[in-house]
Amino acid sequence: MEIYEVVIRLLLAILIGGLIGYEREFKNRPAGFRTHILVCIGACVISMIQLYDVQKTVQLILAQPQLASALKADIGRIGAQVVSGVGFLGAGTIIHEKGSIKGLTTAASLWVVACIGLAIGLGYYYLSILAAIAVAICLVTLKKFESRFLEKASVIKIQIEYLDKKEMVQKVDSYFEDKNVKIKNIEFLLEEELEGEFAYMKSLYTILVPRYVRREELIKDLASFNEVLGVSII
Structure with missing residues (x-):
């Protein structure tokens, strides 16, 4: 060579x-x-x-x-x-x-x-x-x-404020399952007083959201639950 x-x-x-x-x-x-x-x-x-x-x-x-x-x-x-x-x-x-x-x-x-x-x-x-x-x-x-x-899931964090933990968790889990949203992690935060009468909790959900599911739709649907006081994306 x-x-x-x-x-x-x-x-x-x-x-x-x-x-x-x-x-x-x-x-x-x-x-x-x-x-x-x-x-x-x-x-x-x-x-x-x-x-x-x-x-x-x-x-x-x-x-x-x-x-x-x-x-x-x-x-x-x-x-x-x-x-x-x-x-x-x-x-x-x-x-x-x-x-x-x-x-x-x-x-x-x-x-x-x-x-x-x-x-x-x-x-x-x-x-x-x-x-x-x-x-x-x-x-x-x-x-x-x-x-x-191509469909790919994106990772987002959603903070949910609620009154009844048991009912909220069941409804949210069922809703995410229907939407094919996978829960990666859940953090339950400390209770806080609401107007001196009620105690409410916060949970931080880390989820995998498919491309075809809109974030605005998730927020709107979750906020419509009776047990949920507020929903926001972190």
Whole structure:
């Protein structure tokens, strides 16, 4: 392999890894610009090492034909270890926070950058460039499509003031179940005096609301319960 080929492949690895990493950095993800570049360069280097091994093996066999049955060059073995090994790096970007999982897209982008790096190192330029374009489209364009059209639940906190705890909890639970709203957490706050006569309580609900359910509708419906004194979004 000529020196200019090595330079071209390393520069392309930096370009493609940086392109994908910039998008992750812009979204303030755990693995960003430099991480993706390093993964892509590393995978590219491994691919070129494999090519050098194959070339060296061929040269030895041509020089000493009797070694043909003894020398073997498996061009895919080291690359397979890279693909599986990057999975551990990707696992480090996945965060479990309050019942939700974050970082899966970044972990996947690291994995695909490693795959593209292997392709660059092996000299598959068209494949590498087209794959990078496909990844960029997936991360940028499809993100907008996903946010606009695909149903996703949003986390909101609702504070409810009420008089009868038992009745309120039963009605609210039943209402949320009908609306396919999932309760992540409930905090029951201290009782307070209302006009010196009645004691009322506050509860803070952390809920997952589907996209098709309007927040205004939730507030209006909950406020209509007889036991509820007030509802507000925190």
